[in-house]
Amino acid sequence: MVFSKISQVAHYAPNQVVSNDDLAKIMDTSDDWIVSRTGIKQRHISKTESTSDLAGHVALKLLEKAKLDASEIDFIIVATVTPDSMMPSTAALVQAKIGAQNAFVFDLTAACSGFIFALATADKLIASGLYRKGLIIGAETFSKTVDWSDRSTAVLFGDGAGGVLLEASDKKHFLAESLNSDGSRGEGLTSGKIGLSSPFSEMTESDPFVKMDGRAIFDFAIRDVSKSIKKLIADLGIDAEELDYLFLHQANIRILDKMAKKIGVSREKFPANMMHYGNTSAASIPILLSESLDNGMIKLDGSQTILLSGFGGGLTWGSLIVKI
Amino acid sequence: MAVFEKVQEIIVEELGKEAEEVQLETTFDDLDADSLDVFQVISEIEDAFDIQIETEDGLNTVGDLVAYVEEKTK
DSSP: OOEEEEEEEEEEOOSOEEEHHHHHHHSSOOHHHHHHHHOOOEEEOOSSOOHHHHHHHHHHHHHHHHTOOGGGOOEEEEEOSSOSOSSSOHHHHHHHHHTOTTOEEEEEOOGGGHHHHHHHHHHHHHHTTSOOEEEEEEEEEGGGTSOTTOHHHHTTBOEEEEEEEEEEESSOOEEEEEEEEOGGGGGGEEOOBOOOOSTTSOOOOOBOSOEEOHHHHHHIIIIIIHHHHHHHHHHHTOOGGGOSEEEEOOSOHHHHHHHHHHHTOOGGGSOOOHHHHOBOGGGHHHHHHHHHHHTTSOOOSSOOEEEEEEEETTTEEEEEEEEO | OOHHHHHHHHHHHHHTOOGGGOOTTOBTTTTTOOHHHHHHHHHHHHHHHTOOOOOSTTOOBHHHHHHHHHHHHO
């Protein structure tokens, strides 16, 4: 049997940092308001780099860390809801940037669960025995989908990218998985609506901007997602405290605190970096994982067991328990 | 347990307040509660009483919450 394992992690964020005070200069908000409600102090906003630029940097870092030639990569999946274009996919642009001429590539759209869905998909590709090495990258330039005159959403999001190299292994690393969606609640978090428009169609609404029903999404995260995580841990038959760390999507520290309580695991096991990046959607979990590797929390030697959980637009939510 | 006592208990637990600070006339402002605090309290009340609270509009005091719950659970 073939299994998959995460063998490298990397991240990249654009240089430009926009603080809460910078935002207060262009909209009616304050550092105090933003920090107390979200925990966010600053976010990275791309001045010139596209989503594929950010993802491309991550891909190159992964190859460098693994001492791999790009030609050895079998597939690239980019999870994003802010692609450079529909065609070519952001993954195709990354392929071109790094010269991965033997890879097949595609983008995966699952909002803030995108990285988790992509990683779970990649695991199955490798487990099929047909592919041995893949790059799975979450990358967003959310700044281009934010309505900068809407202070209820403009303060929340940031740009960035993170990813992993997944390789074939003879040992099982992916221990448990729970992937979920509920399209009936999809209107609670929307962006990038493109309506019908042709000489033969009735025009329907277009709206590029991200819009969120704050309360509905808050309830969804602390209630449905916490429950899903608890169930996954119980189904695996381990005690929640046996997990070394839980890497949750970095949307809001109040949500993280509440979810930690509901899941019933000590708060120290939930690393957080939304204070520096804001909500980077599909990039949020891999950026956090990469920083945790850099600061020594994660060792990549197979000795730790972690839970990764993404949740957001769709609605979608997905959790993985992996040995790392 | 009466509705008021349960609502009071939830607010004490969620917002870290003393019971004496949570009376029928107490407003969310009195409790220094921001919108997320309100969401949290409402969410716990929904779970505790097995009801759905459609909107937080019009729910400004503890008394408003108690009246709403009593209406929904009668």
